[in-house]
Amino acid sequence: MITCLAVAGYRSLRNVTLELGSLNIVTGANGSGKSSLYRALRLLSDAALSRAIASLAAEGGLASTLWAGPERFSREMRAGTMPVQGTVRAGPVSLRLGFASDDFGYAIDLGLPIPSMTRFSYDPEIKLEAVWTGPTLGRSNLFAERRGKLVRVRTGETGEWHEVVRDISAVDSMIAQCADTADGLELLILRERMRAWRFYDDLRTDRDAPSRRPQVGTFTPVLAGDGSDIGAAVQTIIEIGDAEALRNAIADAFDGAMISVGDRFEVEMRQHGLLRPLSAPELSDGTLRYILLAAALLSPRPPELMILNEPEASLHPDLLAPLARLLVLASTRCQIIVVSHAQKLVSALMDVGDATQIELQKNMGETTVVDASAPVWKWPSR
Ligand SMILES: Nc1ncnc2c1ncn2[C@@H]1O[C@H](COP(=O)(O)OP(=O)(O)OP(=O)(O)O)[C@@H](O)[C@H]1O
Ligand SMILES: [Mg+2]
Structure with a gap:
């Protein structure tokens, strides 16, 4: 760590x-240095x-x-x-x-x-x-x-x-x-x-996002940075990873919904009240983003350090608590740094578990950390 x-x-x-710490959340105003x-x-x-x-x-x-x-x-x-x-x-x-x-x-x-x-x-x-x-x-x-x-x-x-x-x-x-x-x-x-x-700052969910398209599926223990291989990544978690945690994370966020992977490796979601599953092109931006985050965080081959940039973008506030639970679970497997704008995500994290909050501020053009004593550090000298 x-x-x-x-x-x-x-x-x-x-x-x-x-x-x-094992789970860190970096926050601060616009321009503070996140x-x-x-x-x-x-x-x-x-x-x-x-x-x-x-x-x-x-x-x-x-x-x-x-x-x-x-x-x-x-x-x-x-x-x-x-x-x-x-x-x-x-x-x-x-x-x-x-x-x-x-x-x-x-x-x-x-x-x-x-x-x-x-x-x-x-x-x-x-x-x-x-x-x-x-x-x-x-x-x-x-x-x-x-x-x-x-x-x-x-x-x-x-x-x-x-x-x-x-x-x-x-x-x-x-x-x-x-x-x-x-x-x-x-x-x-x-x-x-x-x-x-592992860095995630470009998980795409727009209309033309690669994660909405069918793909050739190969064994994928690590989700790509743009989320393009989401179907294969989900299937890999189901086969060799913590399938139960994935099922729970989705049910937790979407009222008992379930995800599966179709014939052409596209993600599908079964929701209460619908006669057929909805496929990736039909999912809302926020839903797809949450699935991408779940697949990234529940990777069967966790790295030593995972860094997520503004994961809350396009998520409704109701999804922040499930996301916080997912982050806490993932932080038991790898160290996580989340850079975030959402004060609500910070509060949700503080509610569900212990996270290290790093609040940045700008002081005379310089980024400083609010209320934290700097740890001992020595640079090698030239
Ligand atoms: N070479 C530099 N020297 C000093 N300050 C710089 C330099 N380059 C950029 N900055 C300033 O550093 C600040 C921090 O930028 P940064 O993009 O990290 O902010 P941020 O916290 O991500 O903000 P936002 O929430 O708007 O994305 C900005 O005000 C930027 O103008
Ligand atoms: Mg920024």
């Missing part, structure tokens, strides 16, 4: 550290696929994703007696992401290259990476480190440092490149975990 998440220099997240937090997590998981630089580029590069405020706020700037202005930078340009879990911690630090005769001199590069054991980074528990192009790993009983790669490319992460069963077994474990983090 991830116990702590840290982001610095990314959009409005100038310097945020969060403590996480989506930025979601994207920061995505960027971290992209690092495990060596895709972080490419996804940063897709977001407009470092120039646009880097914190746009001053390096530091002086007391006078906070009090308003002095205008907010940048001064000569004390530290290098840096965008940092990291997390600590029960057993490992990881941090990555991205910056700008030394100017040279290339048209790519604004491409960000990975300056530093560190992997350590235990909750916080210290001198003795660091076991893999990347500085520029050099990757070192500590191995053996004596814990000797051992150079693994001398010329890793600036866009490749060491956990993606140096994970192997000989020197980098821990890196391999970490990489596989991070690659498996």
